[in-house]
Amino acid sequence: xxxxxxxxxxxxxxxxxxxxxxxxxxxxxxxxxxxxxxxxxxxxxxxxxxxxxxxxxxxxxxxxxxxxxxxxxxxxxxxxxxxxxxxxxxxxxxxxxxxxxxxxxxxxxxxxxxxxxxxxxxxxxxxxxxxxxxxxxxxxxxxxxxxxxxxxxxxxxxxxxxxxxxxxxxxxxxxxxxxxxxxxxxxxxxxxxxxxxxxxxxxxxxxxxxxxxxxxxxxxxxxxxxxxxxxxxxxxxxxxxxxxxxxxxxxxxxxxxxxxxxxxxxxxxxxxxxxxxxxxxxxxxxxxxxxxxxxxxxxxxxxxxxxxxxxxxxxxxxxxxxxxxxxxxxxxxxxxxxxxxxxxxxxxxxxxxxx
Numbered sequence: 632x633x634x635x636x637x638x639x640x641x642x643x644x645x646x647x648x649x650x651x652x653x654x655x656x657x658x659x660x661x662x663x664x665x666x667x668x669x670x671x672x673x674x675x676x677x678x679x680x681x682x683x684x685x686x687x688x689x690x691x692x693x694x695x696x697x698x699x700x701x702x703x704x705x706x707x708x709x710x711x712x713x714x715x716x717x718x719x720x721x722x723x724x725x726x727x728x729x730x731x732x733x734x735x736x737x738x739x740x741x742x743x744x745x746x747x748x749x750x751x752x753x754x755x756x757x758x759x760x761x762x763x764x765x766x767x768x769x770x771x772x773x774x775x776x777x778x779x780x781x782x783x784x785x786x787x788x789x790x791x792x793x794x795x796x797x798x799x800x801x802x803x804x805x806x807x808x809x810x811x812x813x814x815x816x817x818x819x820x821x822x823x824x825x826x827x828x829x830x831x832x833x834x835x836x837x838x839x840x841x842x843x844x845x846x847x848x849x850x851x852x853x854x855x856x857x858x859x860x861x862x863x864x865x866x867x868x869x870x871x872x873x874x875x876x877x878x879x880x881x882x883x884x885x886x887x888x889x890x891x892x893x894x895x896x897x898x899x900x901x902x903x904x905x906x907x908x909x910x911x912x913x914x915x916x917x918x919x920x921x922x923x924x925x926x927x928x929x930x931x932x933x934x935x936x937x938x939x940x941x942x943x944x945x946x947x948x949x950x951x952x953x954x955x956x957x958x959x960x961x962x963x964x965x966x967x968x969x970x971x972x973x974x975x976x977x978x979x980x981x982x983x984x985x986x
Contacts, residue, residue: 652975659966664961668768677957692708704726712956712960714781717747719744719750720956720961722761740758773948783942784810786810788852799879801833802854815842849871856881857885869893876944879943880947896945903949905921937951944952
């Protein structure tokens, strides 16, 4: 009979323990993130680089759709982040556009963070704020990198002016952008008025104009932020972009393939962005090729791709779960450091294998 003995090092390895489980509501999330725009953009840049180096897992997002409610969806974004973040988890985010007419936000979300060693969930966070923060941080990072070899925009246009547009403006101004002119366009006059009121409260010194047409907004802006709920392309005239603006195509489905084909196209992740009938996906279907893509934002940051000044530049980010997880873990660490974690005692109850 052969007897197997543990080595000395194995015998004294600490056994993993079940982590405590915390719930972090939206108010705590907001306090942890407010005023930290520069730190968040730096974090997002590091995660893009980490993802580009292959130290992450970011499976395809799963879309739960409803035959009787075609405009509504709930999306699962599982992911795993290596490096110093070292966390696994999931964002579960719904988009119900009709909520806006009822006076409540379109999107709601939660995030689950899982322990790297045991797989046990250790936190549930309100995540609509985290989602808006990572989206805005990604947009501000892209605006900075994609403007390095071209004149910095002084005229910005916001096409669709809900929560995401507000967060993007906040992140742009917090990371050094200032604008002489700010254009606003939305199908809802009330939304346009509300966004203008926010801009004035934010202390902007630029001239604010509510545009009466999409064409006017686009032609008068050097930096254009699309943040709509459009399900299919509705901006189709290539000539509107003849002045070669930088376009943050956050909502992904506003621009017709013809506009992408006449532009320099940067995405966050090729495989993720070319699905679910995004504008890049439609362009691939039309052409049968991905040659219209110049590369990813990580390619730009690493110097593998340069941005020409004589063409429109379009950044189309599908939104990576690894960014959500990194921001969520940042929030968790900040709340834990403050000593304000709300622990749910005995959340995991059945912990004995044989009872």
